[in-house]
Amino acid sequence: MTTAPAAELLTRDPDDFEEPRRRRHVVWSVIRTQPQATIGAVVLLAVVVVAALAPYIAPYGERERVGDVFEAPSSEHWLGLDDAGIDMLTLMLHGARVSLIVGFAAALVSMLIGGAIGLLAGYFGGKTDIILMRVTDYFIVIPDIPLMLVVAAIWGRSLTNIILIIGLIYWTTTARVIRAQVKSVRERVYVKRARALGAGHGRVLSKHVLPQVAPLLVAITVLSIAVAIFAETAIAFLGLGDPTLISWGKLIENAFSRSAISVDAWWAIVPPGLAVVVVVLACTMVGRALEDSLNPRLRVGHLSVRHFRLRNLGGEEAR
Amino acid sequence: MTGNGSGPLLEVEGLVTRYAVPRGIVGALASRPREWVHAVEGVSFRLRRGEMLALVGESGCGKTTTAQSILRLVDSDAGAIRFDGTDITRLSHRNLRPLRRRMQLIYQDPYESLDPRFRVRGIVEEPLLVHGIGSKEERREEAERALELAGLTPPGLYLDRYPHELSGGQRQRVAIAASLVLHPDLLVADEPVSMLDVSVRAGILALLDDLRARGLAILMITHDLSTAARYADRIAVMYLGRIVEEGPAREIVDNPQHPYTRALLSVVPRPDPRERVVPEILRGETPNPVHVPAGCRFHPRCPMAIPECQDVDPELRTPAAASTERHRAACIRV
Amino acid sequence: MRGVSLAIEGGERFGLVGESGSGKTTTILAVMGLLPPNASVAGRVLLDGQDVLARGEASARPHRWRDIAMVFQGAMNAFNPVKRVGDQIAEPMELHGVAEGREAERRVADLLERVGIPPERGSRYPHEFSGGMRQRAAIAMALACNPKVLLADEPTTALDVMVQAQILELLTALANDFGLAVVLVTHDLPVVAQVCSRAAVMYAGEIVETGPVDALHHEPRHPYTRLLYAATPDLHGTGELASIPGAPPRLDRPIAGCPFRPRCDRAFAPCAEEHPALLGVGPGREAACHLNTAVREVSA
Numbered sequence: 001m002t003t004a005p006a007a008e009l010l011t012r013d014p015d016d017f018e019e020p021r022r023r024r025h026v027v028w029s030v031i032r033t034q035p036q037a038t039i040g041a042v043v044l045l046a047v048v049v050v051a052a053l054a055p056y057i058a059p060y061g062e063r064e065r066v067g068d069v070f071e072a073p074s075s076e077h078w079l080g081l082d083d084a085g086i087d088m089l090t091l092m093l094h095g096a097r098v099s100l101i102v103g104f105a106a107a108l109v110s111m112l113i114g115g116a117i118g119l120l121a122g123y124f125g126g127k128t129d130i131i132l133m134r135v136t137d138y139f140i141v142i143p144d145i146p147l148m149l150v151v152a153a154i155w156g157r158s159l160t161n162i163i164l165i166i167g168l169i170y171w172t173t174t175a176r177v178i179r180a181q182v183k184s185v186r187e188r189v190y191v192k193r194a195r196a197l198g199a200g201h202g203r204v205l206s207k208h209v210l211p212q213v214a215p216l217l218v219a220i221t222v223l224s225i226a227v228a229i230f231a232e233t234a235i236a237f238l239g240l241g242d243p244t245l246i247s248w249g250k251l252i253e254n255a256f257s258r259s260a261i262s263v264d265a266w267w268a269i270v271p272p273g274l275a276v277v278v279v280v281l282a283c284t285m286v287g288r289a290l291e292d293s294l295n296p297r298l299r300v301g302h303l304s305v306r307h308f309r310l311r312n313l314g315g316e317e318a319r
Numbered sequence: 320m321t322g323n324g325s326g327p328l329l330e331v332e333g334l335v336t337r338y339a340v341p342r343g344i345v346g347a348l349a350s351r352p353r354e355w356v357h358a359v360e361g362v363s364f365r366l367r368r369g370e371m372l373a374l375v376g377e378s379g380c381g382k383t384t385t386a387q388s389i390l391r392l393v394d395s396d397a398g399a400i401r402f403d404g405t406d407i408t409r410l411s412h413r414n415l416r417p418l419r420r421r422m423q424l425i426y427q428d429p430y431e432s433l434d435p436r437f438r439v440r441g442i443v444e445e446p447l448l449v450h451g452i453g454s455k456e457e458r459r460e461e462a463e464r465a466l467e468l469a470g471l472t473p474p475g476l477y478l479d480r481y482p483h484e485l486s487g488g489q490r491q492r493v494a495i496a497a498s499l500v501l502h503p504d505l506l507v508a509d510e511p512v513s514m515l516d517v518s519v520r521a522g523i524l525a526l527l528d529d530l531r532a533r534g535l536a537i538l539m540i541t542h543d544l545s546t547a548a549r550y551a552d553r554i555a556v557m558y559l560g561r562i563v564e565e566g567p568a569r570e571i572v573d574n575p576q577h578p579y580t581r582a583l584l585s586v587v588p589r590p591d592p593r594e595r596v597v598p599e600i601l602r603g604e605t606p607n608p609v610h611v612p613a614g615c616r617f618h619p620r621c622p623m624a625i626p627e628c629q630d631v632d633p634e635l636r637t638p639a640a641a642s643t644e645r646h647r648a649a650c651i652r653v
Numbered sequence: 654m655r656g657v658s659l660a661i662e663g664g665e666r667f668g669l670v671g672e673s674g675s676g677k678t679t680t681i682l683a684v685m686g687l688l689p690p691n692a693s694v695a696g697r698v699l700l701d702g703q704d705v706l707a708r709g710e711a712s713a714r715p716h717r718w719r720d721i722a723m724v725f726q727g728a729m730n731a732f733n734p735v736k737r738v739g740d741q742i743a744e745p746m747e748l749h750g751v752a753e754g755r756e757a758e759r760r761v762a763d764l765l766e767r768v769g770i771p772p773e774r775g776s777r778y779p780h781e782f783s784g785g786m787r788q789r790a791a792i793a794m795a796l797a798c799n800p801k802v803l804l805a806d807e808p809t810t811a812l813d814v815m816v817q818a819q820i821l822e823l824l825t826a827l828a829n830d831f832g833l834a835v836v837l838v839t840h841d842l843p844v845v846a847q848v849c850s851r852a853a854v855m856y857a858g859e860i861v862e863t864g865p866v867d868a869l870h871h872e873p874r875h876p877y878t879r880l881l882y883a884a885t886p887d888l889h890g891t892g893e894l895a896s897i898p899g900a901p902p903r904l905d906r907p908i909a910g911c912p913f914r915p916r917c918d919r920a921f922a923p924c925a926e927e928h929p930a931l932l933g934v935g936p937g938r939e940a941a942c943h944l945n946t947a948v949r950e951v952s953a
Contacts, residue, residue: 189431196392198419199449211436377813378784486900516672517840518884521896542814545843545886549894572888586818588843590885592866595847600818604783 040285047279051096060087062094062246070265080267082251083258091246092271098247099276102163103229103283109167110228111221114174119213121175122182123205133179140172144231145238152240159242166231174220178213185212215294223287226280233276248272326404327365328504328536329389334362334398336381336388340609356608358384359395360560363635368504371527371537373551373568375544377583379605380557382540386507389538390422391415403504420450423498427510429490433482439466440478443497450501461500469496470526488519495526506530509540524550544587548572553645556580559608559616562635566646576638577648578623615650623652654679654858656931657696663801664832666825668845668852668866670881674901676858677838678726681804685723686713700802718745722800726807729787732779738790739765739775745797764793768823785816789823796827802834803827809844821848842885846870851937854878857902857912860931864938874940876917911943919944 050057060066065085066077073080079088121132144165151165185191186209194204235241236249237256255261255268336359342351359381366372374382387393389400391407400408402418410418426432433442443462447453453461466474469492482490491511498506508527512520528550531537541547547554548568555565556579564577575581585599601620606612612619618628631651637644638653654676661667671677682688684698686706698705705716725731733741742764743757752760762772768789779787788808795803805824809817825848828835837849845852846866853863854877862875873879883895899916902908911917914924923929923943931941 189426189428190434193424193426193432194434194445194449196390196424197446197449198416199445203449207437208434377815517842517881518672518897521884521894524894525896543886544814545888548888549886549890583814584888586814587888588821588841588847589889590843590846590882590887591870592846593871594889598818598822600822601815604785604816605813 034289036285037289040282040289043278043282044286047096047275047282048100050093051100054093054097058087058090058093060090062086062090064090070260070263070268072265073267079271080265082268083254083260088251088267088271091251092248092275095246095248095251095272096275098159098245099229099232099249099279102159102166102232102247103225103279105163106166106170106228106232107221107224109163110171110174110224111217113167114171114220115178115213115217117171118175118178119182119205119209122179123186123201123209125183125186129179132175136172136175139169142169144169145234148235148238148240157240157242159245162232162235162241166228166235170224170227170231174217174224177220178217181213181216182209185209188212216291219287219290219294221287222283222290226283226287229276229283230280248276327367328403329366329538330399330401331365331385331389332363332399332401334359334385334388334395334400336384336393336395354609357560357611358608359388360611361398362557362560362562363398364555364562364565366505366536366538368536369531369534370553371531371539371551373539373541373547373554374557375541375547375554376557377542377605379559379608381560381608382557383509385557386424386509386538386540390424390507391419392424416450420446420501421503422505422507423501423503425491425494425498425506425508425511428514429487429494430482430514432494433490435482437482438478439480439482439485439493442482442493443500446497446501452501462496465496465500466493468499468530469493470522471496486519487515488522491515491523492526495523499530503535505536505538507538507540510542511539512546513541513543520546544572544584556583559605559611561616561649563617563650564646564648565635566641567643570642570646574640574642574646576640576646576653577617577650578621578652579617580648582622623650625652627651654683657855657858657860658931659836659853659860659863661802661834661836663834664828665851666828666835666837666849668849669836669838669855670840670842670845670852671855672840672881672901674857674904675855677855678806679858680855681723681806681836681838684804685717685721686710687717687723718795718800719749719751719798720800721802721804722795722798723804724788724791724795724806724808727811728791728794728808729784729811732787732790734779736778737776738779738782741779742775742790742794742797745794749798751798760797761793764796765790767796767827768793769819785812785819788812788816788820792820792823792827796833800833802836804836804838806838807840808837810839810841817844824848842881843887854881857908858904859912859941860939861913861942862938862940863931864935864940868935868938874934874938874945875913875942876919876944877913878940880918911941921947923947 063086066087067081067085069081069083069085071077071081071085077087077089079092082088082091117132117136121129147169148165151161155161191204191208194208232241232247233249233252236247237253239253241247241250251272252269255265260268338356338358340354340356342353362381362385364372374385376382384393388395395408398408399406402422405418407415407418440462443465444458447458447461452458462478463474466477471477471489471492477489477493482493485493511527512523515523524546527537527539539547539551551568553566554568554571555562556571556577557563558579564571564575564580571580572584575584582599582601585596589595599622603620606619614629614631615621615633618624621628628651633649633651635647635649637646638648638650640653657676657680659667669677669680679688683694686709688694694706700716700720705713705721732738739758739761742761746752746757746760761775765772765775770786770789770793774782782790792808808824809820812820821844824835824837827833837845839845849866851864852866852869853860854869854875855861856877862869862873862878869878870882873882880895880897884897886894897916902912902915910925910927911920911929914920917924921943927943929941929943931939932945934940934945
């Protein structure tokens with residue numbers, strides 16, 4: 001077989017090939033070079049672990065009355081007692097579980113809805129895009145608190161309902177960002193090539209488009225977790241949360257309605273509030289770092305004065 | 320290979336493809352007349368098996384749109400495209416599918432045409448997967464065979480690589496292998512080497528030449544006349560959506576008749592400084608394909624234009640000074 | 654980049670040829686003092702005898718654009734879409750204190766004419782210009798402060814061959830009529846052959862051969878130069894087109910001997926051990942290849 005000589009390939013040493021960089025390596029190197037994100041990730045991980053182990057490490061029962069109303073912190077009760085004489089630390093640990101579950105679950109719902117809508121709108125364009133974006137616009141406009149009031153009144157205040165509401169209100173950002181990226185990925189030559197080959201939409205979407213937007217989707221979802229936890233806190237604080245479950249928002253609500261402030265019982269309000277802030281901050285730091293490195297539209301390196309990056313019009317000089 | 324092997328593999332007749340220029344809301348409300356980009360305005364040619372035709376021209380001449388129209392990636396507005404005897408101009412995409420396997424496209428940019436998340440194995444096997452051909456083992460065998468044909472030996476060295484680990488030339492060979500795996504009859508190569516280093520181009524071009532010798536019909540789109548002169552059997556020069564001159568490659572290059580071709584050839588830089596020719600530099604730039612000049616589309620820039628050229632839109636016919644009948648030019652003055 | 658030395662006269666058109674990764678863009682960026690902070694630069698850039706890089710940024714700045722100007726690769730796409738072209742050409746004038754206001758406007762009109770753009774187009778926006786005209790505008794911007802040296806990085810790569818001819822004609826005229834020294838950086842050998850009087854060929858960050866373009870084509874003294882010409886198609890040429898096997902070496906590892914050895918068709922014993930120095934091989938000609946010294950020894 002007289003093939004055209006692969007002359008330029010004969011001297012390419014097998015050792016010359018770089019080790020294929022796995023996706024995980026990319027994410028890890030990002031986190032490593034960004035201390036903010038690393039701190040956020042560590043904090044988040046710690047909170048998740050603690051929440052998971054709550055039933056085992058909580059010093060007392062979450063309904064166990066162990067002392068007086070609003071008893072001050074002591075060596076036995078590090079965070080004092082709440083209005084029903086229950087250990088605050090225990091409540092905090094149990095509350096973490098609900099807050100985090102709602103946060104993660106709602107973020108997942110918004111990722112699924114927003115991701116799907118963004119993917120379809122960006123890929124198909126045309127009428128599909130217009131219709132989906134109209135729907136998105138309507139959802140952006142819906143005010144969250146009144147909606148929660150309505151849902152709570154009509155369908156009751158269950159955990160599932162809360163997760164669904166939060167997920168249904170906050171998917172819009174995800175949808176818009178994903179749509180933008182999908183639109184740009186769709187124009188890439190390898191996608192056009194797959195279509196020219198005769199690949200159906202399903203294959204192109206799942207094999208060529210989705211892998212390109214997945215990292216960004218993850219980044220946005222992490223940010224959504226922050227938003228969801230905050231939303232859950234607000235809902236619980238307004239008394240619209242599940243009355244049978246303890247969450248950080250509920251703890252704040254309890255303290256508020258039982259006038260903890262007038263008896264200077266800061267330990268009833270500050271810890272849950274602080275906890276929410278810390279977790280939201282941690283999620284935001286990780287999410288922003290991921291987004292910065294994955295969303296090409298946010299790249300502002302070219303505005304920096306000192307660096308010159310030249311794009312080569314043909315070849316590998318500046319790659 | 321189905322179909323009779325004697326007639327031309329590809330026949331294009333009077334192909335016309337236009338794009339609408341988007342008017343925007345204001346334009347639509349003001350009922351501004353719709354404008355059209357006349358990308359392809361009546362292109363006809365034939366291509367046989369084992370033949371390489373170079374479609375040459377500057378940007379905006381319509382060569383890429385012609386290729387896309389032939390492959391039915393873009394719907395044309397008039398004319399006929401016949402592939403191995405079958406008229407595919409208006410064929411539905413479902414009926415087109417089996418024929419699509421027999422015509423493949425190689426893209427210009429080897430750095431963008433391969434999915435960076437796919438390994439070479441995945442890229443080369445994908446066409447087989449899409450068309451549901453062969454078992455897993457058969458696909459792997461076909462992929463290896465295709466890689467070898469494309470000059471990537473031993474194939475085992477390349478199957479598990481990612482595109483970013485390969486050089487530009489290697490990536491282009493992977494792309495070629497991926498198109499060979501379906502055993503096509505027609506290969507459309509859109510500027511296959513323009514983004515590669517000079518030292519690597521000959522390898523890829525020799526590969527295409529080799530494939531041509533094996534019976535593939537190759538339509539090469541290029542702006543590089545030197546490459547076309549060296550490798551193509553025939554050259555067709557396009558200007559503003561029309562073929563203005565076509566014929567055997569050497570004849571076109573040594574004995575150009577159309578004033579546009581002559582000007583184009585005179586400005587191609589030659590590697591030998593002793594062969595500097597006084598370039599016939601045309602003033603201005605190619606006009607916008609939205610406003611095609613009346614009469615001969617080249618007359619505003621033509622150094623040989625006469626008043627009649629504004630009225631007559633010349634047909635392709637054999638010029639007086641041509642060496643062979645197969646050499647045709649669209650000019651009333653030759 | 655290693656040990657790159659060039660000498661260019663006023664009004665000369667000098668070609669810097671190399672494929673991707675050869676270091677040609679890095680060379681002219683270094684001359685302008687525009688490399689990123691993680692680059693370390695050694696050596697001198699003498700302008701009329703004065704070292705421009707002597708004190709780093711402080712000494713480079715006053716000369717930048719005033720004496721040495723650059724047309725970047727893809728410059729025609731680097732225009733600010735929301736500013737008028739004329740204003741953008743005037744910008745360097747104002748920045749370097751060469752002219753401002755009315756005076757700047759007058760100079761801009763003058764420049765536009767010089768590069769072949771009707772002066773009234775200066776009040777238009779970049780998107781109203783074609784690719785070729787934007788490249789001319791980029792050249793005008795480089796000429797804003799009347800430099801002595803113009804470094805053009807792939808000025809015609811993305812352009813059609815007819816427009817390319819127009820731009821090359823412009824650069825030739827600028828060199829001839831205004832004594833502007835033009836350094837044309839490109840991978841396109843025929844362009845250099847057409848426009849330049851002398852050229853240097855770069856490979857793996859080094860200069861491997863310099864000389865008049867005629868000599869480079871007809872009597873190359875480095876195998877890479879010879880092979881590069883052999884790989885370049887000629888419109889009226891016949892015969893096999895060569896391709897050079899292998900790939901350029903990685904520059905992050907130390908290279909023993911000649912960097913071109915793995916791909917060379919005439920490599921012999923010393924090539925693997927000793928790095929060939931750039932030596933004179935004739936009047937105005939230099940080459941870095943052991944073959945030249947070997948021949949001399951044989952004939953001695």
